[in-house]
Amino acid sequence: xxxxGVCAVIAVIVPSVLIHFSVIDAYTAQIxxxxxxxxxxxxxxxxxxxxxxxxxxxxxxxxxxxxxxxILLTANAHLPLAVSIILAGFxxxxxxxxxxxPTLKLEGDYLAIVTLGFGEIIRVVLVNMKKWxxxxxxxxxxxxxxxxxAVAYLVIIGTLALLIILVQNFVRSTYGRAxxxxxxxxxxxxxxGISVFRYKMLGFVIASFVAGIGGALYAPFIGFVKPxxxxxxxxxxxxxxxxxxGMGSTTGSVIAAFVLTYLQEFLRFLQNYRxxxxxxxxxxxxxxxxxxxxxxxxxxxxxxxxxxxSRISHKKTEATEEPNV
Amino acid sequence: xxxxxxxxxxxxxxxxxxxGLCAVSEFxxxxxxxxxxxxxxxxxxxxxxxxxxxxxxxxxxxxxxxFWDRNxxxxxxxxxxxxxLNKLGIARTFQNIRLFGNLSVSDNxxxxxxxxxxxxxxxxxxxxxxxxxxxxxxxEKAQELLQLFKIDNKRNELAxxxxxxxxxxxxxxxxxxxxPKLLLLDEPAAxxxxxxxxxxxxxxGFIRKEFxxxxxxxxxxxxxxxxxxxxxxxxxxxxxxxxGKPEEIKSNPQVIKAYLGSEAV
Numbered sequence: 090x091x092x093x094g095v096c097a098v099i100a101v102i103v104p105s106v107l108i109h110f111s112v113i114d115a116y117t118a119q120i121x122x123x124x125x126x127x128x129x130x131x132x133x134x135x136x137x138x139x140x141x142x143x144x145x146x147x148x149x150x151x152x153x154x155x156x157x158x159x160i161l162l163t164a165n166a167h168l169p170l171a172v173s174i175i176l177a178g179f180x181x182x183x184x185x186x187x188x189x190x191p192t193l194k195l196e197g198d199y200l201a202i203v204t205l206g207f208g209e210i211i212r213v214v215l216v217n218m219k220k221w222x223x224x225x226x227x228x229x230x231x232x233x234x235x236x237x238x239a240v241a242y243l244v245i246i247g248t249l250a251l252l253i254i255l256v257q258n259f260v261r262s263t264y265g266r267a268x269x270x271x272x273x274x275x276x277x278x279x280x281x282g283i284s285v286f287r288y289k290m291l292g293f294v295i296a297s298f299v300a301g302i303g304g305a306l307y308a309p310f311i312g313f314v315k316p317x318x319x320x321x322x323x324x325x326x327x328x329x330x331x332x333x334x335g336m337g338s339t340t341g342s343v344i345a346a347f348v349l350t351y352l353q354e355f356l357r358f359l360q361n362y363r364x365x366x367x368x369x370x371x372x373x374x375x376x377x378x379x380x381x382x383x384x385x386x387x388x389x390x391x392x393x394x395x396x397x398x399s400r401i402s403h404k405k406t407e408a409t410e411e412p413n414v
Numbered sequence: 415x416x417x418x419x420x421x422x423x424x425x426x427x428x429x430x431x432x433x434g435l436c437a438v439s440e441f442x443x444x445x446x447x448x449x450x451x452x453x454x455x456x457x458x459x460x461x462x463x464x465x466x467x468x469x470x471x472x473x474x475x476x477x478x479x480x481f482w483d484r485n486x487x488x489x490x491x492x493x494x495x496x497x498x499l500n501k502l503g504i505a506r507t508f509q510n511i512r513l514f515g516n517l518s519v520s521d522n523x524x525x526x527x528x529x530x531x532x533x534x535x536x537x538x539x540x541x542x543x544x545x546x547x548x549x550x551x552x553x554e555k556a557q558e559l560l561q562l563f564k565i566d567n568k569r570n571e572l573a574x575x576x577x578x579x580x581x582x583x584x585x586x587x588x589x590x591x592x593x594p595k596l597l598l599l600d601e602p603a604a605x606x607x608x609x610x611x612x613x614x615x616x617x618x619g620f621i622r623k624e625f626x627x628x629x630x631x632x633x634x635x636x637x638x639x640x641x642x643x644x645x646x647x648x649x650x651x652x653x654x655x656x657x658g659k660p661e662e663i664k665s666n667p668q669v670i671k672a673y674l675g676s677e678a679v
Contacts, residue, residue, distance in 0.1 A: 104428075118557075255539050262538040262545065263524075263531045263552070266517070270525045273514035280469055281526045282500035282592050385516060 090303030093389075097250040101243060109239035109313045118238040120354050121347075122310060125245040128346035129303035131330035132252055132339065133296045138328065139337035139385075140260060142272030143193070144201040145323050150208030152299045153215060153319035155181045155304025157222055160314065165221075181301025182294050189293040193286060208319055215316035220299055227315025234311035245306050249343070252299055256339060257387075259295065268292045272337075277344040333374055335381030340388040345381070419446040421482055422596050422628045423468065428477035430463060431650075437463045438652040440477070442552050445596065450622055450629045452643035452660075454636075456672065460652040461632045462509055465598050468494040468630070469506045484595055501529060505594035507585045509601045509632075515574030519565065523556035523629045526591035530555075559587050562624070563617070579610045583617070590621065596628045597621070611635055615642050638652060640664065648672070 108118045130152060137145045158180045162173030192203045215222045222228060234241040259265050267288045270278040279285050308314045317323070334345030349367075356363035374381070423445040430438050438460040445451060453461050466472040467479065474492055483502045489500055505526075514522050530552065535646045537545040560566035565580055565587070573584060582602055589597060599618070603611045615638050622629055633639045639646060640660045648656040648663060650672040656663055663669055 140569070258539050258541055263548070264535065264538055266521055266525050267528050269517055269521075270514050273516060274512045276471065276496075277508065277512035277514065278525070279496040280471075280500060280506055281588065282497050282529050283525070284495075284497045334595045 092394075097254070101247045101250055105239050105243040105246070108242055115238050118242055120351060122238065122242045122245050124347040124350040125242070125249045126303055126307050126310065127327070127330060128249050128343040129245075129252060129306070129348045130300060130327040131342040132249075132256060133299035133303060134327045134331045135334075135336070135339055135342040136256065136292055136299060137296035138331055139335075139342070140265070140272065141268050141289055141296070143289060143293065143295075144198075145296070146201050146321065146328070147202040147204030147211075147343070148207035148296070148300050148327050149187075149323035150204075150211040150319045151181050151185060151300035152304035152307065152323070152327075153211055153314070153316070154184050156308035156314045156318055157215065157228075157304075158301070159305040159308050160189075160228055161221060163232075163309075164230070170309060173337070174309075176300065177305035178298045178301040178406030181304070182298035184301075185294045185297025186290070189290050190296075193289045193293060200375075205321060205324075208324055210322055212316045212319040215319060218251065222316070225316060227313055228259060229313055230308050231312040232309040234306070234309040241310050248302065248306060252302065253339060253343065256295075256299070263336040264288075264291065329371065331381075333371070335379055335383035335385060337385040338381065338383040338387055341381055341383030341386075344383075344388065419448060420486065421480075422449075422485060423446070423482070424449055424480045425468075426478050426480075428474045428479060430467060430472055431475045434654055437659040438467070438474075438649075440648075441652070441654060443647060443654070445628050445630060447628060448622070448626065449645060450618070451631065452639040452646040453632045454634070454639055454646060455629060455649035459649040461649055462600060463652075464649070465506060465600055465630075465632065469504055469594075469598055470494050481596070500592050500594075501648060503593070503595035504598065505589035505592050505596075506598035507582075507589050507600055507602060509604065511581050511585055512572040513581055513585060513588070514571060518570050519560065519573055519576065520553065520556050520569040522584060522588050523591045524552045524561055526588045527552045527555055529592065532560075546573075556591065559591055563587050579606060579613075582606070582614075586617075586621070590625060594627060595624075596630065599629060599631045599633075601632050601634065603633055603638050611638055614638070618642055626676050 101309070104113060104121065107113045130148060133146070133151070135150050137143055137148070155177045158177035159170075159173045162168045162176055163170055166173070168176070188207055195203060196333055216225050234244060260269070267278070267283045268291060270281065271285050271288050275285050304318070307318070330346040330349055331342045332345070333349060334341030353363065353367065356366055359366065376386055420527045421444060425441055428441045429436060434541070435604060441464060455461050463472065467474050469636050470491065479491050480668065481489050481499075481504065483489060489502060491502070514525060517525070531548060533545050535587060557566055557569065560569055563583055565583060568576060568580070573581065576584060586599070602618070603614050606614060618629065618631070619642055621627070631639070631643065643660060645658065646660055646663045648669045653674055655672055656666045656669045
């Protein structure tokens with residue numbers, strides 16, 4: 090618990106200081122912070138698709154709800170930004186709850202289709218409610234997060250770290266195990282005393298909350314949000330992070346979000362051809378490692394260290410034993 | 415003496431119809447505390463359908479099923495769902511093993527213990543001492559159960575990586591973890607060799623003594639059924655055609671005709 094905690098604090102604070110003193114340039118800082126938001130979205134998709142085992146294609150819709158809620162709460166209700174970001178998470182979770190009620194009784198493809206439709210509904214609503222949302226032109230929302238890259242990094246990566254810890258705590262508990270049981274086998278879970286609907290709902294609401302927080306941080310960070318944020322293609326982008334990193338692996342999804350976001354920037358010299366590279370990589374992953382890079386496993390500093398240490402000591406004992414044989 | 419034993423489950427005139435097919439018709443039975451009852455019948459006779467009604471997966475079209483819970487309160491369970499029934503005290507295994515394959519052996523058992531949870535979500539998110547105590551209690555309980563059935567050395571392996579026989583065993587352990595009063599075993603010996611079946615027979619006897627529960631067992635292995643069950647019900651085309659002690663069933667001409675085949679005489 091101590092080592093990951095220290096690593097998280099270092100990963101949040103050190104780059105933020107470096108950004109402040111311009112050791113890391115503003116462009117890289119922007120990419121890193123954007124990766125952080127994408128990682129929060131990957132976290133959300135992983136909760137619903139990887140851990141709860143329900144395919145949702147509407148996470149961007151929830152993200153947009155979070156983004157617009159923050160703007161409305163800050164600009165119209167005059168709440169402090171931090172308060173409205175947290176509230177936006179809860180607003181989105183509430184929407185998740187409402188959508189979950191009729192849809193979570195559905196299974197597999199049906200849920201995917203309903204969530205797909207949901208994202209589009211959100212987009213169309215945002216386009217048409219001009220008075221509140223600014224319509225298709227979107228809404229400006231410059232804040233301290235837009236203007237100061239060091240603060241933006243600190244807040245967004247800090248939130249990401251906090252969310253990862255909370256989600257991992259949740260997964261490694263009776264609640265999390267019940268959700269995993271639902272993913273593994275609904276009938277068996279039900280016969281073991283687990284209310285399938287309730288735990289699917291729990292997973293869905295938590296995923297909505299996390300997506301809401303992602304959106305709530307995106308709007309003040311970019312300083313601008315438009316209805317396209319809720320579109321289907323965005324949902325697919327976030328799903329790809331999870332497929333790439335490994336469905337069911339929190340660390341895998343987060344790492345994939347960082348790698349793929351950076352890759353998109355890194356490949357800019359190829360101009361529009363970079364749009365070809367990305368799918369090719371995906372196809373290769375699907376052929377050679379269909380379970381994603383980490384599969385269902387989690388990356389852990391402590392375990393990796395232990396494994397290396399045990400391998401070294403193992404070699405030593407082998408070396409001492411050999412002469413006896 | 416046996417007549418004075420308390421009822422655990424009583425079914426009266428239970429029928430279920432799928433489309434035009436009457437899978438079980440006017441089935442009645444009484445299960446009493448501590449009994450070990452076998453349910454046999456040819457393929458498609460409606461045995462598993464009956465199990466699915468007793469465990470809440472199907473709702474009977476007509477008839478009534480009553481269940482006496484751990485406090486001896488009676489419940490009409492026709493319309494209850496499997497999770498509710500599990501809480502009342504009915505646990506089951508499945509004909510085609512249904513484990514949580516990608517989770518560890520220990521987690522499979524701990525999931526079944528989740529009704530013992532005392533912590534609130536906040537404890538979980540903040541890892542409070544209460545959460546740790548809860549977790550420790552469940553892990554120990556799971557460990558005890560696994561030890562009892564000698565698979566505790568595999569507690570960290572994924573359930574799907576266990577050999578077939580041990581998967582069956584784990585499924586039974588998982589069912590026992592929810593502390594049932596009635597255990598439904600759906601073909602526990604399916605796919606086992608004679609030696610494994612022998613072990614399973616001993617194990618079922620052991621479970622019955624150790625956990626003081628009523629067991630209803632579907633099985634095709636006659637040696638096993640005849641060897642351990644004190645009462646057997648025979649189902650054919652959704653109806654009970656015979657019921658009684660193993661010796662009576664063995665010599666019942668109707669059973670021989672329907673189930674063992676007429677050449678077996």
